[in-house]
Amino acid sequence: MTTAARDGDTIVRVRDLLEVFGARFFAPGSHAVVEARPTNLYHYRAFVGAHDLEVEAGDCVYYIGDDARSALLRRGPARIASRHLATVVRGYMPEDKSTSIQQGTTLPYVNGCSTKQLFPAERPGDPTLQLLHMPPHTTEQVHHIHSTARVVYIMTGRGMCIVGLGGQQVRHELSPGTVCVLEPMCPHHFETGAEMLECIPLHVFSSIAREELDHPMLQGTHLIDRR
Numbered sequence: 328m329t330t331a332a333r334d335g336d337t338i339v340r341v342r343d344l345l346e347v348f349g350a351r352f353f354a355p356g357s358h359a360v361v362e363a364r365p366t367n368l369y370h371y372r373a374f375v376g377a378h379d380l381e382v383e384a385g386d387c388v389y390y391i392g393d394d395a396r397s398a399l400l401r402r403g404p405a406r407i408a409s410r411h412l413a414t415v416v417r418g419y420m421p422e423d424k425s426t427s428i429q430q431g432t433t434l435p436y437v438n439g440c441s442t443k444q445l446f447p448a449e450r451p452g453d454p455t456l457q458l459l460h461m462p463p464h465t466t467e468q469v470h471h472i473h474s475t476a477r478v479v480y481i482m483t484g485r486g487m488c489i490v491g492l493g494g495q496q497v498r499h500e501l502s503p504g505t506v507c508v509l510e511p512m513c514p515h516h517f518e519t520g521a522e523m524l525e526c527i528p529l530h531v532f533s534s535i536a537r538e539e540l541d542h543p544m545l546q547g548t549h550l551i552d553r554r
């Protein structure tokens with residue numbers, strides 16, 4: 328369920344708001360195909376629900392196992408049957424991999440959250456599949472943006488995804504099987520209430536520390552009032 332944002336007394340159309348900010352949500356059991364926007368730097372295509380896919384040479388596919396508690400990576404050319412969520416990334420072709428997701432997380436993150444690298448980036452900046460664990464009553468980061476798209480599968484628990492800025496925000500409920508696609512620069516964060524949340528975000532190409540260090544406007548801006 329998505330709740331409408333309010334701008335004064337005007338209810339802003341949620342669909343427009345999600346389109347403006349670049350967020351798409353799919354309820355458990357949905358069947359859809361989402362493609363990178365024409366303006367994106369990197370191309371992906373996400374297949375929500377059951378799909379038989381042909382993956383071309385030069386591409387790869389990340390997908391959730393039939394048990395919804397495992398993940399696989401296949402290098403094209405390949406043919407796969409995906410039941411929950413599969414994302415084809417163009418122009419990246421690491422070796423085949425698979426993993427069960429039973430051991431929990433291994434890396435402390437922020438606000439009591441923790442993560443595990445299910446499929447780490449082969450080289451800095453490459454795509455990566457992560458596991459994010461959020462205990463009850465926390466937030467994943469403060470409100471933030473990413474430079475590349477995120478395709479997220481909700482594996483266990485419940486929470487909320489908050490998208491937008493200022494008074495123009497949408498809260499979307501997350502439950503097992505929900506898929507959420509966040510385009511680059513989509514302002515968002517996740518929250519939990521009484522329940523924990525575990526999700527599997529695919530970073531369609533990832534960020535590296537040098538992104539900030541080599542940023543001419545960030546590094547070339549010197550605040551007058553800084554003490």
Ligand SMILES: [Fe+2]
Pocket residue numbers: 471473515516
């Ligand atoms: Fe995020």
